[in-house]
Amino acid sequence: MFLYMFGLIVLLYVYRWFRELERVPNKTEKFVYITGCDTGFGNLLARHLDVKGFRVIAGCYTEKGEDELKKNCSDKLTTLHLDVTDNDSINKASDTIKNLVGQRGLWAVVNNAGVSIPTAPNDWLVIEDFKHMIDVNLIGVIAVTLSVLPLIKKAKGRVVNVASIFGRISTLGGAYCISKYGVEAFNDSLRRNMAPFGVKVLCIEPGFFKTSVTDSVIIQSNIEKLWTKVPQDVKDEYGSDFIDRIKQMMEEKFEKILDTDLMKVVNCMEHAVAAVHTRTRYSPGWDAKFFWLPLSYMPTFISDAFVLKTAVNPKVSVL
Secondary structure, eight states: OHHHHHHHHHHHHHHHHHHTTOBOSOGGGOEEEESOOSSHHHHHHHHHHHHHTOEEEEEESSHHHHHHHHHHSOTTOEEEEOOTTOHHHHHHHHHHHHHHHGGGOOOEEEEOOOOOOSOSOGGGOOHHHHHHHHIIIIIHHHHHHHHHHHHHHHHTOEEEEEOOGGGTSOOSSSSHHHHHHHHHHHHHHHHHHHGGGTOEEEEEOOOOBOSGGGOHHHHHHHHHHHHTTSOHHHHHHHOTTHHHHHHHHIIIIIHHHOBOOTHHHHHHHHHHHHBSSOOSEEOOSHHIIIIIHHHHHSOHHHHHHHHHHHSOOOTTOOO
């Protein structure tokens, strides 16, 4: 019986693999709008889709980002300045896109832009620390999507939202997990809303990858900056060596779990944009598939126990 079940599972995976190989036709006529293309996943995806023949519209926050992409891509690629927290910038970009795509509509938008700092224990932070990250990671995703949604409906295209595995399980203080949970919720509601129009809404949930978002130098610098603003009574609760213990954890554990193969994520993004038969969710990274996702389905007392056991805890902790 076990062998029959195993064989059935293997056949189902082989069938899915073959089914997902098919790609959409007429790629040279399909426009794909990507946010956050200065570096990281967005930059790699813009280059990758350009090679594949798509008409890429790359939103960059800096002129340097635009210039670098233009140097490394074909003349089919269009760059534009985009600040996802600025409605005027978003609207200006959508007007440009409307003129570019014409009656064909926009095949896909990939909401990739995001930030990860400030991240720290919640009692170190003030409300402004939460607002900026939510503006970028969540409100920006919604605003950009709404600005081009009529064009996507016209093309019966796709919305691809880059969340995180930490949109499934919350382990960090600050707004990062909050914003990614919000992206997941927006993604689910939009997927169901757009299904009658033939629009696919997909979610990418990467695990730990080595990008500017997970740069340990930037994260440590941010932690140290926040520590200087923490009231003395709170510092006493955490212990004078708390920052040193954070650094030690990042050197001994954090750096070792970062996956350097960013194409694992980019290939999932490309599949969401280009495949005829897509998945609803993609979870690139072995840690996402085999650790964080299963942990997110565990009873709360189990996930809590693991997170607290592996965290750098305050000196006053009674665990």
